């Protein structure tokens with residue numbers, strides 16, 4: 001099967017699976033065309049996933065497609081953007097039909113679930129890796145950034161943290177049980193918090209998605225906003241599965257693990273009461289923004305958390 005036949009067979013059908021009418025022209029031309037409605041800004045971001053780094057070697061292609069699209073789309077959620085379309089640059093060693101069948105099926109399921117349509121891409125031969133560029137829109141000037149946090153703001157996170165990191169040791173293991181399955185599901189099927197992100201427009205002072213670990217990602221908000229924070233580690237939302245399986249290490253996974261794809265959000269306390277109950281119940285307050293720089297664990301005096309960083313691809317070569 002040649003490159004063009006492969007695209008026609010596996011990827012072109014997905015182009016019709018549109019998230020919105022905003023995709024004027026999809027797969028098949030030199031570029032795709034997206035129409036930006038008046039009064040909205042285009043929000044876009046790219047993320048790469050490499051075999052053995054972001055996903056296990058010989059990873060199930062359906063899971064790979066979901067995980068890669070979820071991770072990329074999660075950046076739109078963090079900005080409060082409504083997803084529209086994405087491009088996919090896929091490098092693969094062999095164009096195996098069963099692999100491509102399963103990959104395209106996983107991609108179709110994920111793109112439907114997140115309301116984002118495949119608009120185009122690039123297919124090349126080489127070591128397995130994928131780059132996904134996602135496009136979304138927000139009302140003009142309303143994108144939630146990392147730089148708006150202010151002293152006194154609440155620090156909140158969605159869902160539970162640490163599950164995907166806790167799952168890493170079970171990826172190749174024979175160990176079963178409902179707790180292990182629950183953690184593995186968080187690794188294989190992360191869900192970008194798109195509705196939550198959109199609901200936080202005009203409410204959140206800053207937001208980021210937790211891909212590298214809470215400490216690292218909250219650290220990005222603090223650095224961009226030129227503030228500090230105090231976090232109560234006892235208030236970190238942990239799943240019962242993680243608590244049972246990881247015991248005392250659960251907090252460590254929640255703080256440093258990454259791959260959560262939850263949102264970490266700051267907002268003025270007055271806005272908390274104005275939030276819809278559905279939005280409030282999706283969030284856990286874990287601390288406060290402070291004017292003093294640094295990230296501290298509350299209840300432990302001066303204990304600094306900021307030096308304990310999350311995932312960094314180049315840390316070992318620094």
Ligand SMILES: Nc1ncnc2c1ncn2[C@@H]1O[C@H](COP(=O)(O)OP(=O)(O)O)[C@@H](O)[C@H]1O
Nearest residue numbers: 045046047074075078208209210211212217220
């Ligand atoms: N190779 C690059 N060229 C230009 N900008 C980059 C590059 N790599 C990362 N960035 C930018 O650095 C910022 C942080 O990137 P990253 O940590 O990957 O964010 P995220 O966790 O949201 O994916 C983003 O604004 C991203 O666009």
Ligand SMILES: Cc1ncc(C[n+]2csc(CCOP(=O)(O)OP(=O)(O)O)c2C)c(N)n1
Nearest residue numbers: 047052053054055056211212257258259311
């Ligand atoms: C097989 C495997 N899967 C997942 C991980 C964990 N992991 C790999 S990269 C990463 C951080 C996120 O990746 P990055 O490229 O920094 O994403 P971005 O911040 O750009 O969204 C994490 C937590 C791992 N160590 N091994």
Ligand SMILES: [Mg+2]
Nearest residue numbers: 046047048075
């Ligand atoms: Mg990135």
